[in-house]
Amino acid sequence: DTGVSQDPRHKITKRGQNVTFRCDPISEHNRLYWYRQTLGQGPEFLTYFQNEAQLEKSRLLSDRFSAERPKGSFSTLEIQRTEQGDSAMYLCASSPFRGTNEKLFFGSGTQLSVL
Amino acid sequence: EDQVTQSPEALRLQEGESSSLNCSYTVSGLRGLFWYRQDPGKGPEFLFTLYSAGEEKEKERLKATLTKKESFLHITAPKPEDSATYLCAVQDSTSYDKVIFGPGTSLSVIP
Numbered sequence: 001d002t003g004v005s006q007d008p009r010h011k012i013t014k015r016g017q018n019v020t021f022r023c024d025p026i027s028e029h030n031r032l033y034w035y036r037q038t039l040g041q042g043p044e045f046l047t048y049f050q051n052e053a054q055l056e057k058s059r060l061l062s063d064r065f066s067a068e069r070p071k072g073s074f075s076t077l078e079i080q081r082t083e084q085g086d087s088a089m090y091l092c093a094s095s096p097f098r099g100t101n102e103k104l105f106f107g108s109g110t111q112l113s114v115l
Numbered sequence: 116e117d118q119v120t121q122s123p124e125a126l127r128l129q130e131g132e133s134s135s136l137n138c139s140y141t142v143s144g145l146r147g148l149f150w151y152r153q154d155p156g157k158g159p160e161f162l163f164t165l166y167s168a169g170e171e172k173e174k175e176r177l178k179a180t181l182t183k184k185e186s187f188l189h190i191t192a193p194k195p196e197d198s199a200t201y202l203c204a205v206q207d208s209t210s211y212d213k214v215i216f217g218p219g220t221s222l223s224v225i226p
Contacts, residue, residue: 005136035215041219042123042202042218045214045215045216048211048213050211055211056211089202093159102147102206103149105161108156108159109157109219
């Protein structure tokens with residue numbers, strides 16, 4: 001059990017560029033979540049997957065955001081045409097959902113800065 | 116729509132001074148309520164899950180309780196290493212068990 005891994009840890013980009021983040025969950029965890037967190041706020045739900053199926057995407061989320069989890073393993077989160085307001089910590093979490101309460105295991109996050 | 120609020124936003128305690136953090140929630144179907152601890156620059160770390168009103172969980176100096184509308188995290192005789200942000204989250208059984216977080220309470224324990 002190596003924990004949830006996120007790459008990169010930090011990303012600096014210019015406004016208008018596309019960025020992609022990767023999350024490797026704990027092996028055999030079937031649920032994977034993406035959250036966004038800004039300073040002084042709690043994690044804001046973005047989307048989540050059960051295996052390769054995307055269960056829900058936040059209604060507040062722009063169409064510039066897209067996530068995939070091919071083959072139910074790692075996941076990627078892409079932001080197109082980045083804006084300064086996208087600057088935040090992007091957190092990934094996984095869990096072994098078995099139809100009951102779940103405990104989320106978080107990665108250390110990807111800190112995005114849009115200049 | 117599911118909603119989680121926490122109070123206070125920030126709390127400053129002297130070492131040994133006990134206090135409580137509050138989490139109020141609105142959810143269509145509560146599967147579980149969670150408490151997490153988050154240190155600066157790190158992802159949240161799981162503390163407790165509470166499933167039903169009246170339930171209590173303890174871990175070292177922390178005790179979490181749950182009612183039908185809110186949860187409390189009681190901190191007894193805190194130490195400086197308890198300084199962190201404490202996050203409350205709810206799992207909604209009517210929405211594919213989505214997990215929604217509150218804004219957190221930032222706790223500082225002064226030696």
